[in-house]
Each structure stands twice: as structure tokens, then as C-alpha cells.
Amino acid sequence: xxxxxxxxxxxxxxxxxxxxxxxxxxxxxxxxxxxxxxxxxxxxxxxxxxxxxxxxxxxxxxxxxxxxxxxxxxxxxxxxxxxxxxxxxxxxxxxxxxxxxxxxxxxxxxxxxxxxxxxxxxxxxxxxxxxxxxxxxxxxxxxxxxxxxxxxxxxxxxxxxxxxxxxxxxxxxxxxxxxxxxxxxxxxxxxxxxxxxxxxxxxxxxxxxxxxxxxxxxxxxxxxxxxxxxxxxxxxxxxxxxxxxxxxxxxxxxxxxxxxxxxxxxxxxxxxxxxxxxxxxxxxxxxxxxxxxxxxxxxxxxxxxxxxxxxxxxxxxxxxxxxxxxxxxxxxxxxxxxxxxxxxxxxxxxxxxxxxxxxxxxxxxxxxxxxxxxxxxxxxxxxxxxxxxxxxxxxxxxxxxxxxxxxxxxxxxxxxxxxxxxxxxxxxxxxxxxxxxxxxxxxxxxxxxxxxxxxxxxxxxxxxxxxxxxxxxxxxxxxxxxxxxxxxxxxxxxxxxxxxxxxxxxxxxxxxxxxxxxxxxxxxxxxxxxxxxxxxxxxxxxxxxxxxxxxxxxxxxxxxxxxxxxxxxxxxxxxxxxxxxxxxxxxxxxxxxxxxxxxxxxxxxxxxxxxxxxxxx
Amino acid sequence: xxxxxxxxxxxxxxxxxxxxxxxxxxxxxxxxxxxxxxxxxxxxxxxxxxxxxxxxxxxxxxxxxx
Numbered sequence: 001x002x003x004x005x006x007x008x009x010x011x012x013x014x015x016x017x018x019x020x021x022x023x024x025x026x027x028x029x030x031x032x033x034x035x036x037x038x039x040x041x042x043x044x045x046x047x048x049x050x051x052x053x054x055x056x057x058x059x060x061x062x063x064x065x066x067x068x069x070x071x072x073x074x075x076x077x078x079x080x081x082x083x084x085x086x087x088x089x090x091x092x093x094x095x096x097x098x099x100x101x102x103x104x105x106x107x108x109x110x111x112x113x114x115x116x117x118x119x120x121x122x123x124x125x126x127x128x129x130x131x132x133x134x135x136x137x138x139x140x141x142x143x144x145x146x147x148x149x150x151x152x153x154x155x156x157x158x159x160x161x162x163x164x165x166x167x168x169x170x171x172x173x174x175x176x177x178x179x180x181x182x183x184x185x186x187x188x189x190x191x192x193x194x195x196x197x198x199x200x201x202x203x204x205x206x207x208x209x210x211x212x213x214x215x216x217x218x219x220x221x222x223x224x225x226x227x228x229x230x231x232x233x234x235x236x237x238x239x240x241x242x243x244x245x246x247x248x249x250x251x252x253x254x255x256x257x258x259x260x261x262x263x264x265x266x267x268x269x270x271x272x273x274x275x276x277x278x279x280x281x282x283x284x285x286x287x288x289x290x291x292x293x294x295x296x297x298x299x300x301x302x303x304x305x306x307x308x309x310x311x312x313x314x315x316x317x318x319x320x321x322x323x324x325x326x327x328x329x330x331x332x333x334x335x336x337x338x339x340x341x342x343x344x345x346x347x348x349x350x351x352x353x354x355x356x357x358x359x360x361x362x363x364x365x366x367x368x369x370x371x372x373x374x375x376x377x378x379x380x381x382x383x384x385x386x387x388x389x390x391x392x393x394x395x396x397x398x399x400x401x402x403x404x405x406x407x408x409x410x411x412x413x414x415x416x417x418x419x420x421x422x423x424x425x426x427x428x429x430x431x432x433x434x435x436x437x438x439x440x441x442x443x444x445x446x447x448x449x450x451x452x453x454x455x456x457x458x459x460x461x462x463x464x465x466x467x468x469x470x471x472x473x474x475x476x477x478x479x480x481x482x483x484x485x486x487x488x489x490x491x492x493x494x495x496x497x498x499x500x501x502x503x504x505x506x507x508x509x510x511x512x513x514x515x516x517x518x519x520x521x522x523x524x525x526x527x528x529x530x531x532x533x534x535x536x537x538x539x540x541x542x543x544x545x546x547x548x549x550x551x552x553x554x555x556x557x558x559x560x561x562x563x564x565x566x567x568x569x570x571x572x573x574x575x576x577x578x579x580x581x582x583x584x585x586x587x588x589x590x591x592x593x594x595x596x597x598x599x600x601x602x603x604x605x606x607x608x609x610x611x612x613x614x615x616x617x
Numbered sequence: 618x619x620x621x622x623x624x625x626x627x628x629x630x631x632x633x634x635x636x637x638x639x640x641x642x643x644x645x646x647x648x649x650x651x652x653x654x655x656x657x658x659x660x661x662x663x664x665x666x667x668x669x670x671x672x673x674x675x676x677x678x679x680x681x682x683x
Contacts, residue, residue, distance in 0.1 A: 068642075070639055073647050077649075081646060117662070121661065121662040124670075
């Protein structure tokens with residue numbers, strides 16, 4: 001049976017093809033269109049999946065959309081109604097309005113609902129099934145949908161290595177739901193508890209993300225990074241916003257947030273009264289005078305240091321509260337399911353600090369779907385249909401995150417030929433390749449590393465990576481200045497051989513397939529005695545978001561780490577995504593050449609071909 | 618029939634279909650909204666369908682919820 005799952009229309013469009021219970025291919029549209037978080041219909045991702053599997057669209061048995069569009073619109077109307085009733089009752093600002101009095105003109109429709117209705121008609125969001133049928137030229141009855149959190153549940157459980165697990169989803173909002181606890185057993189997922197709007201930990205985190213000057217759906221990682229520089233001085237104030245219920249659920253106090261009918265910002269004047277003015281996007285951030293330009297006056301520097309501390313403390317506070325909530329929900333889910341196996345999905349599951357605590361402090365056997373956000377729902381939608389509608393036996397678990405575009409040697413040759421770069425070496429073996437690359441890395445070079453099939457999910461895992469020497473204290477600054485141009489408070493992550501991970505990081509790696517560290521989805525402390533050994537990847541709070549690599553999970557990358565160890569004594573490399581700021585990760589050799597040509601990367605490795613930006617190789 | 622009249626007729630047909638689908642799905646909030654505000658919704662839809670299909674939404678936060 002061939003099932004195509006697709007997500008689009010909101011953010012992070014993607015497609016995934018399930019063939020007889022195996023994930024044949026999966027891809028995110030942004031990698032092909034080069035538009036970060038592209039929400040358009042995933043034409044190119046679908047074409048890739050079909051081509052990769054050698055399947056024609058006519059041969060696909062079912063096409064499954066990842067959420068229920070009509071239910072989502074029903075929620076939007078419901079939310080507007082709730083808000084209008086609150087206004088009519090004088091509870092909030094704005095003149096009273098009675099929604100259900102029949103509107104005779106558009107001005108009688110509440111502005112929020114008018115804007116959404118307009119958007120939905122303009123972008124054909126009501127009829128996702130019809131849109132899919134039309135785009136792919138398939139009969140309408142071949143297309144169906146599953147609910148948003150059912151897609152997340154399926155992505156979390158069916159791709160996990162567990163036969164029995166607690167399954168937890170947490171995100172901003174799907175149709176109505178924002179979090180679900182379920183029990184997975186075999187091919188069945190049984191829901192036990194659902195939390196619905198307006199109570200959403202994902203939206204709360206996003207509200208603080210916006211308040212801290214970062215883009216929602218993109219800047220949540222930056223909040224985590226900034227938290228390391230702060231103390232949770234506002235813990236009590238943030239914690240007051242959250243009520244943890246005995247049944248594993250939670251509630252969010254609404255006076256500080258506009259989660260029902262947001263017009264622009266997700267927080268209210270009450271939020272500003274409690275937490276002060278929002279941080280300006282791109283505002284200077286520094287925790288010590290030496291991080292700031294010399295030409296600032298002492299007063300200017302002092303103000304930047306003060307505000308930086310304030311916002312870092314807020315980031316630390318919301319991060320701690322989020323971790324506490326996640327630990328609470330997962331503890332209850334585990335108790336309900338009667339197992340320590342836990343599967344997570346939904347955007348909140350990308351909170352790698354919380355994931356690290358779930359592993360280290362709580363001892364769960366954790367699986368986090370690598371594309372835990374809505375992109376992963378392409379797999380989830382297909383998997384949900386396959387098991388829960390088609391009643392097929394349990395699909396194969398997630399064997400590898402390398403499900404994307406393969407590196408085609410013909411494309412490499414063609415891209416390099418027109419690149420204008422002249423210093424090119426193509427090695428005859430992987431052994432020769434890793435010796436060469438480890439040599440230049442040990443010499444301080446920054447390397448663009450493109451191997452095999454691209455990663456599924458937001459993390460670069462040694463297929464579309466930028467690599468550098470983790471032992472070099474200057475390397476974070478070098479990579480930032482030459483290619484990434486990121487805020488200085490954001491950490492860089494390490495890739496480490498699994499066998500050496502516990503020597504450098506304070507956790508015992510679970511080498512079973514599917515451990516979050518394979519997908520760089522958990523943060524762990526760097527061992528105290530090793531912090532000075534690997535300064536480039538040790539964050540301000542002494543932690544790192546670790547990727548473990550084995551000879552089975554990624555043979556060439558593992559061999560490179562071992563080769564680097566022979567030269568520098570440390571089997572660890574800085575591993576960051578191969579992209580420029582604001583762009584998606586490179587996908588094709590042509591993408592890689594382009595990024596290489598306009599950045600300060602020293603060497604580009606495409607399979608066994610090494611291209612140098614230097615005069616001499 | 619003029620283009621705008623044809624568009625208006627199409628929109629009304631679509632609203633009829635949506636009302637039926639919302640009712641069939643048990644989505645009473647949306648069904649009632651479209652039923653009670655049909656004329657206004659039709660105007661919104663006609664205006665929307667005359668615009669290019671570009672995305673100009675106010676913020677990623679709002680976008681992610683819609």
C-alpha cells in the first residue's frame with residue numbers, strides 16, 4: 001500500500017511517502033524552493049518523494065492531508081465568538097459586538113474573523129482536499145485527512161522503536177487541541193487526555209519568543225540559547241501563568257495573552273505591565289563589557305548589559321517553567337501508559353533542554369520525532385491513515401533521518417564544473433576523503449560537508465553540515481563571522497562518536513535506534529573537566545546539544561570523527577547546519593556551491609569531491 | 618453573465634457547499650457563521666478571489682494559528 005502524506009498551508013510544508021509500511025522518502029518544501037518555512041503546496045517535495053520511490057501519483061493508494069481544515073475554521077469562529085462575548089460583557093477592551101446578529105455587510109463581521117475569512121478564501125484553505133485533488137490531478141475520493149494532533153501522535157509513536165509507549169504531543173495549536181496524552185501499543189494509539197485552546201504551552205513559549213524580539217516559529221531556539229545567560233529571576237511571575245492539573249493537563253492564565261484572536265502580537269498590556277517593555281529585534285545583547293564595541297560610552301554599555309541581563313533572566317524563567325510543564329505532562333502520561341517509554345512530537349518537543357532533563361533526571365526511554373513540528377505531520381498523516389483507517393500492521397520504525405535528496409555524482413560534477421572554482425580533488429575512497437578533510441579541519445578550516453541523502457527535520461546531522469574544530473576557542477566567532485552571522489548568544493552544537501560521548505558529556509548514551517541524541521534533540525552538560533577541551537561547542541551554561549554518531553548511523557561521518565580524533569585527540573566536531581542566515585539548509589550540490597561561493601567557508605566537500613576556496617589545496 | 622457576476626455565483630455555490638460540509642461535520646460554529654452572515658461572507662470571498670494568491674499575513678504568530 002502506498003500512502004502519501006502532505007502538510008501545507010500554514011508553515012513548513014512537506015511530503016512523505018509510505019510504501020508498504022516503510023518510509024520511502026520524505027522532504028520539506030523549503031529545501032527545494034529555498035524559501036525558509038515555505039507553506040505553499042509542496043509540489044516539489046511530492047515530486048521528489050514519488051521519484052525517489054519510483055512511484056507514479058496514479059499508483060498512490062491514498063493521499064492524506066495532515067489536519068482537518070473545516071474543524072480549524074470552526075475553532076477560529078468559536079474563538080472569535082468567545083472573544084466577542086468577553087468584549088460584550090465588558091471584560092476586555094473594545095466596543096461590544098454581537099457576533100451572531102446577522103451581518104448585512106462586511107463591516108458587521110468582527111475584524112479578526114473578516115481577515116481570516118478573507119485569507120481562507122484567497123488561499124483556498126477551506127477545501128484542502130479539493131486543492132490536493134486539483135494540484136495532483138487525482139480523484140477527490142482518493143484524498144482524505146486526519147486531525148492535526150492525530151498526525152503528531154502517529155509521527156511520534158509509529159516511527160518510534162517502541163511497541164508500547166506513552167505518547168505526548170504539544171504544540172501551538174492544531175484545530176482546537178494544543179496537547180494530547182495517549183497510549184501507543186502495537187498498531188493502536190488510544191487517546192487519554194487532550195488540552196485545547198486557549199491553553200497552549202507552545203503559544204506561551206511563542207509569546208515570550210516574540211516579546212524577546214525573535215520571530216515566532218523560528219526564534220524559539222534563540223530563547224533557549226539566551227536562557228543560558230540568565231537566572232530564572234522571573235520564575236514566580238511566569239509560573240503564576242501556568243496551572244498544572246493533577247490529571248496531567250495544564251491551564252494558562254489568559255490575562256497576559258491574546259491566543260484567541262491575535263491581530264499582531266500574542267501578548268497583552270497586562271503582560272507588559274508584569275514583564276516590562278519588549279526587546280527590540282536585533283537589539284544588542286551582551287553579558288560582559290568586553291563583548292561590546294569600544295566606542296560605546298560607559299553609560300551606553302551599562303544599559304545594554306542591564307537590559308541583556310533582564311531579557312536573559314526572562315528567557316531562563318520561561319524555559320524553566322516550560323521544562324517543568326513538560327516533565328509534569330510526561331510523568332502523568334508515563335503513569336497512565338504504565339511504561340517508561342515515551343514518544344514526543346509537536347513543536348514543543350524540539351525543546352532540547354527539556355528533552356535532556358527527561359532523559360537524565362527522569363530516566364525515560366525517549367523518542368522524539370526528528371521533524372517534531374508540522375513538517376513531520378506529513379509522515380504522521382500517512383502513518384495515521386495506514387494504521388488507524390487501513391488497519392495495516394505496525395510500520396517499520398525510524399531507521400534513519402537521511403530521507404531527503406540523495407547526492408547525485410552527476411549533479412556534483414555538473415555543479416562543480418560551472419562553479420568557477422579550480423582547486424578540486426576527487427578522492428578514490430572514503431578513507432582518503434576523511435584523512436584529507438580531518439587534516440584541514442585540524443588546521444582550522446571551516447568545511448561545508450554534503451554527503452548522501454539530506455536530513456529529515458531541522459537539524460544538520462552530517463549530511464548537509466558545516467563542520468569545524470570544536471577544540472578551537474576562536475571557532476565559534478570564526479564560523480559566525482564567515483558564514484552563519486548568528487547572534488553571539490546562540491551556541492554551536494557538537495557531533496561526537498557515540499562510543500566517546502560519555503567521556504565528554506554528562507549522560508549515558510542510549511545506543512538503541514531512535515535515541516534523541518542521534519537527531520541532536522537533547523541538551524546535556526559538558527563534563528566539567530572537558531569544558532576547556534571543547535570550548536567552541538560548550539555553551540555559556542556548560543551544556544551542549546549533542547549529536548551522537550555511530551558507524552551504523554552515518555559511516556562516513558563517523559569515520560571523519562575518528563580521523564579527526566587521531567589528529568587532535570578529540571572525536572568531536574562543531575556541527576552546524578549548512579545554510580546562510582535566513583535560508584533553509586542547502587539541498588543540492590548547486591545550493592551548496594552557491595552558499596560556499598558567497599560565504600567564508602574554506603572547503604566544500606560534495607561526496608568524495610573536495611573544492612577549495614583557497615589558492616592552494 | 619459578467620465576470621464578477623459569475624464569480625459571485627461561484628462563491629455562493631461554494632458557501633452552500635461549505636455550510637453543508639460544516640453541518641455534516643458537526644461544526645456548528647462555522648456553519649452558523651456562514652449561514653447567518655452569508656451576504657457579508659460572500660462579499661469577503663468575492664474580494665479575496667479577485668486578489669493575487671500572495672501571502673501577506675501580519676505576523677508569524679497569527680499565521681501559525683490560521
